[in-house]
Amino acid sequence: xxxxxxxxxxxxxxxxxxxxxxxxxxxxxxxxxxxxxxxxxxxxxxxxxxxxxxxxxxxxxxxxxxxxxxxxxxxxxxxxxxxxxxxxxxxxxxxxxxxxxxxxxxxxxxxxxxxxxxxxxxxxxxxxxxxxxxxxxxxxxxxxxxxxxxxxxxxxxxxxxxxxxxxxxxxxxxxxxxxxxxxxxxxxxxxxxxxxxxxxxxxxxxxxxxxxxxxxxxxxxxxxxxxxxxxxxxxxxxxxxxxxxxxxxxxxxxxxxxxxxxxxxxxxxxxxxxxxxxxxxxxxxxxxxxxxxxxxxxxxxxxxxxxxxxxxxxxxxxxxxxxxxxxxxxxxxxxxxxxxxxxxxxxxxxxxxxxxxxxxxxxxxxxxxxxxxxxxxxxxxxxxxxxxxxxxxxxxxxxxxxxxxxxxxxxxxxxxxxxxxxxxxxxxxxxxxxxxxxxxxxxxxxxxxxxxxxxxxxxxxxxxxxxxxxxxxxxxxxxxxxxxxxxxxxxxxxxxxxxxxxxxxxxxxxxxxxxxxxxxxxxxxxxxxxxxxxxxxxxxxxxxxxxxxxxxxxxxxx
Amino acid sequence: xxxxxxxxxxxxxxxxxxxxxxxxxxxxxxxxxxxxxxxxxxxxxxxxxxxxxxxxxxxxxxxxxxxxxxxxxxxxxxxxxxxxxxxxxxxxxxxxxxxxxxxxxxxxxxxxxxxxxxxxxxxxxxxxxxxxxxxxxxxxxxxxxxxxxxxxxxxxxxxxxxxxxxxxxxxxxxxxxxxxxxxxxxxxxxxxxxxxxxxxxxxxxxxxxxxxxxxxxxxxxxxxxxxxxxxxxxxxxxxxxxxxxxxxxxxxxxxxxxxxxxxxxxxxxxxxxxxxxxxxxxxxxxxxxxxxxxxxxxxxxxxxxxxxxxxxxxxxxxxxxxxxxxxxxxxxxxxxxxxxx
Numbered sequence: 029x030x031x032x033x034x035x036x037x038x039x040x041x042x043x044x045x046x047x048x049x050x051x052x053x054x055x056x057x058x059x060x061x062x063x064x065x066x067x068x069x070x071x072x073x074x075x076x077x078x079x080x081x082x083x084x085x086x087x088x089x090x091x092x093x094x095x096x097x098x099x100x101x102x103x104x105x106x107x108x109x110x111x112x113x114x115x116x117x118x119x120x121x122x123x124x125x126x127x128x129x130x131x132x133x134x135x136x137x138x139x140x141x142x143x144x145x146x147x148x149x150x151x152x153x154x155x156x157x158x159x160x161x162x163x164x165x166x167x168x169x170x171x172x173x174x175x176x177x178x179x180x181x182x183x184x185x186x187x188x189x190x191x192x193x194x195x196x197x198x199x200x201x202x203x204x205x206x207x208x209x210x211x212x213x214x215x216x217x218x219x220x221x222x223x224x225x226x227x228x229x230x231x232x233x234x235x236x237x238x239x240x241x242x243x244x245x246x247x248x249x250x251x252x253x254x255x256x257x258x259x260x261x262x263x264x265x266x267x268x269x270x271x272x273x274x275x276x277x278x279x280x281x282x283x284x285x286x287x288x289x290x291x292x293x294x295x296x297x298x299x300x301x302x303x304x305x306x307x308x309x310x311x312x313x314x315x316x317x318x319x320x321x322x323x324x325x326x327x328x329x330x331x332x333x334x335x336x337x338x339x340x341x342x343x344x345x346x347x348x349x350x351x352x353x354x355x356x357x358x359x360x361x362x363x364x365x366x367x368x369x370x371x372x373x374x375x376x377x378x379x380x381x382x383x384x385x386x387x388x389x390x391x392x393x394x395x396x397x398x399x400x401x402x403x404x405x406x407x408x409x410x411x412x413x414x415x416x417x418x419x420x421x422x423x424x425x426x427x428x429x430x431x432x433x434x435x436x437x438x439x440x441x442x443x444x445x446x447x448x449x450x451x452x453x454x455x456x457x458x459x460x461x462x463x464x465x466x467x468x469x470x471x472x473x474x475x476x477x478x479x480x481x482x483x484x485x486x487x488x489x490x491x492x493x494x495x496x497x498x499x500x501x502x503x504x505x506x507x508x509x510x511x512x513x514x515x516x517x518x519x520x521x522x523x524x525x526x527x528x529x530x531x532x533x534x535x536x537x538x539x540x541x542x543x544x545x546x547x548x549x550x551x552x553x554x555x556x557x558x559x560x561x562x563x564x565x566x567x568x569x570x571x572x573x574x575x576x577x578x579x580x581x582x583x584x585x586x
Numbered sequence: 587x588x589x590x591x592x593x594x595x596x597x598x599x600x601x602x603x604x605x606x607x608x609x610x611x612x613x614x615x616x617x618x619x620x621x622x623x624x625x626x627x628x629x630x631x632x633x634x635x636x637x638x639x640x641x642x643x644x645x646x647x648x649x650x651x652x653x654x655x656x657x658x659x660x661x662x663x664x665x666x667x668x669x670x671x672x673x674x675x676x677x678x679x680x681x682x683x684x685x686x687x688x689x690x691x692x693x694x695x696x697x698x699x700x701x702x703x704x705x706x707x708x709x710x711x712x713x714x715x716x717x718x719x720x721x722x723x724x725x726x727x728x729x730x731x732x733x734x735x736x737x738x739x740x741x742x743x744x745x746x747x748x749x750x751x752x753x754x755x756x757x758x759x760x761x762x763x764x765x766x767x768x769x770x771x772x773x774x775x776x777x778x779x780x781x782x783x784x785x786x787x788x789x790x791x792x793x794x795x796x797x798x799x800x801x802x803x804x805x806x807x808x809x810x811x812x813x814x815x816x817x818x819x820x821x822x823x824x825x826x827x828x829x830x831x832x833x834x835x836x837x838x839x840x841x842x843x844x845x846x847x848x849x850x851x852x853x854x855x856x857x858x859x860x861x862x863x864x865x866x867x868x869x870x871x872x873x874x875x876x877x878x879x880x881x882x883x884x885x886x887x888x889x890x891x892x893x894x895x896x897x898x899x900x901x902x903x904x905x906x907x908x909x910x911x912x913x914x915x916x917x918x919x920x921x922x923x924x925x926x927x
Contacts, residue, residue, distance in 0.1 A: 162804035262926040275651040276755035443662035450665040533646035549798025
């Protein structure tokens with residue numbers, strides 16, 4: 029320990045005595061996290077493990093032995109594996125084309141590739157049904173084919189690829205950008221062509237990233253509820269089966285037991301992902317892409333890259349264009365007369381859902397980033413007892429599929445000691461708990477950018493750590509926090525799985541409304557409401573920095 | 587964190603403050619309902635009720651399964667006072683769970699005894715039966731006649747063209763399966779279901795799911811409650827309805843008072859109103875074509891031809907028993923769903 033750090037530590041410990049904010053805040057925070065993250069999971073486990081007269085685990089074993097449940101379990105794994113592998117290949121190719129190949133229109137390709145990340149995954153199912161269903165405009169209208177092929181494994185793979193490959197793409201994009209190009213250049217100087225350089229130099233360096241992307245996509249596929257509900261057909265997967273067990277058979281204990289079988293693989297993936305990424309960050313130390321990149325100019329490669337991004341972009345555009353068209357036609361697939369009926373219905377019948385979604389999304393974004401910053405500060409800048417545990421528990425929702433969290437919440441807060449059913453609070457808490465890990469991440473990222481010497485200076489001048497956080501650190505980290513809030517908002521507004529068990533007559537949300545509109549067959553209204561959600565999220569993403577971020581405004585006014 | 591908006595505030599106040607005076611006045615002004623019929627019908631009903639009584643209704647549309655679950659989950663703090671327009675088997679499940687409060691609505695004397703619970707826990711407002719909805723274009727293209735019997739559905743012409751709600755998640759699907767088992771008996775019934783399964787394109791999640799699939803011609807034939815079929819025909823979908831000559835099953839849609847209802851007085855007012863001809867006639871007026879249980883209510887012209895359809899003597903006590911449900915759904919999943927690719 030250097031002299032300065034030792035001083036800082038001493039100052040910090042001394043500070044605890046004087047400082048009134050954090051010692052009060054900290055136990056409160058720990059309590060909140062225990063009650064809202066750990067407790068619901070305990071309740072869920074309890075319902076699954078101790079049920080009925082038999083010894084513990086009777087039900088869990090029974091569920092595991094049931095042949096139908098086994099089929100569902102393997103289906104889930106199969107779907108996850110296919111989506112993970114194909115999605116990673118696609119994402120890698122897309123990211124490579126975007127970072128290393130000279131192609132025009134990169135901004136456009138990037139925008140459309142990112143569009144699915146800000147819309148509810150259920151939109152993909154909606155678009156696919158309209159395009160390629162048994163009466164889809166492509167399959168039936170264009171080719172006259174009537175096939176149920178979409179309902180089942182193939183449809184699910186396509187829908188999940190479109191919904192989730194962009195997340196993998198983002199990961200790979202950052203990796204390619206971070207990769208030290210001088211390595212490739214060295215390979216080039218030694219006589220390797222672009223392909224050889226990629227294969228022998230870049231790819232081995234990318235391997236941990238590829239594995240990370242596989243695990244990430246596996247997790248997303250596992251947690252998806254909307255697509256399996258609409259496109260599952262005869263290919264049942266766990267998330268939808270849990271919903272059906274509880275909603276169709278009224279069998280909560282069995283649903284809870286199934287939830288454990290969904291949870292276990294997700295946790296395994298998460299742990300594997302975590303270990304990998306910690307190793308990965310070690311591998312890239314010192315490899316901050318320094319030298320200027322030379323883009324691949326080889327014409328066939330450029331054409332191939334353009335074709336790839338073009339096809340993917342076209343497929344995504346078609347989805348959104350179809351949904352947009354569906355929102356303005358009488359009955360897509362039968363009667364294409366233009367109408368404003370659905371849009372009007374959206375702003376009258378579904379107005380409550382839109383307003384509630386927006387309000388709760390904003391509140392939970394602010395809360396999760398605020399809490400995240402405080403936790404980040406605790407973990408990174410103080411030495412309180414048990415801070416590691418708080419950090420760990422607060423981060424566990426990353427590993428828990430939304431369906432499981434939603435179910436755990438519905439079970440844990442439907443009676444004493446804490447009754448939240450039917451209130452806005454249960455929805456806000458569900459949103460916050462799921463967004464908190466990202467809040468912490470944005471907090472850590474924000475604090476990382478500020479040198480410790482600043483808070484040391486503040487402390488030396490006699491400020492408490494609370495004052496330091498509020499008056500010194502907060503103004504500096506505002507851009508990172510705003511980004512975190514936008515992300516939390518997007519995630520909350522687009523989730524279906526986490527809220528389907530906690531919405532109530534008094535508080536309805538957009539995604540469950542879209543699902544029930546699809547069930548009823550009100551395709552037009554579902555499409556119109558979907559358009560509204562996407563526009564709302566886009567407005568927040570582009571509006572928030574413009575309105576609130578002084579730095580952004582300064583940069584863009586020049 | 588809880589007291590953020592006016593609604594949360596009201597809710598918080600209503601539950602937190604124990605001042606009897608404020609509570610009573612709050613109760614008299616509003617009522618919360620869970621409702622099963624389509625959105626348009628629910629809206630028509632609650633709007634008419636508000637106009638008539640001045641009580642402000644808040645409603646959430648739910649499927650039978652969602653409703654049962656929610657009511658069970660809210661056992662300790664019921665959020666709604668009324669469950670309206672859900673089939674009798676589900677109501678019997680709730681009654682068995684002790685989640686209903688007996689109440690005989692004023693005016694329910696007019697309703698025949700078979701549509702009411704002898705103990706007064708549920709009162710039927712309308713009856714509906716299962717029918718076959720065929721897409722006219724499909725029939726014309728394949729030169730087929732609409733199916734006239736349960737057996738017709740297993741004919742090769744209909745391979746991959748049939749759609750029905752999954753018994754595991756929809757009331758329609760469950761009524762279908764229990765009807766078949768009652769018409770044919772246990773052994774023959776399950777044998778039939780397996781042969782029928784070979785022709786099924788998809789078991790949809792919700793009971794009304796097939797309406798749209800048949801209407802848009804995604805499949806040729808759907809098994810649906812007549813109110814969904816007639817409603818689609820009325821909306822202009824190219825569909826026709828036929829009934830199985832062996833007899834079809836039906837369901838009785840009921841309204842009930844939930845145990846521990848937060849607004850009991852307003853709820854009773856609603857239940858009294860729900861059995862009046864004025865209220866029941868709103869169903870057909872909002873394109874929800876059911877047969878009213880109240881003989882004083884007018885029957886819509888679209889339903890009249892089907893009033894004498896052959897019905898099985900539906901055994902609700904058996905079908906509504908939670909154990910029956912579990913056995914049937916387990917068997918359905920393991921013997922039929924598990925075999926599908």
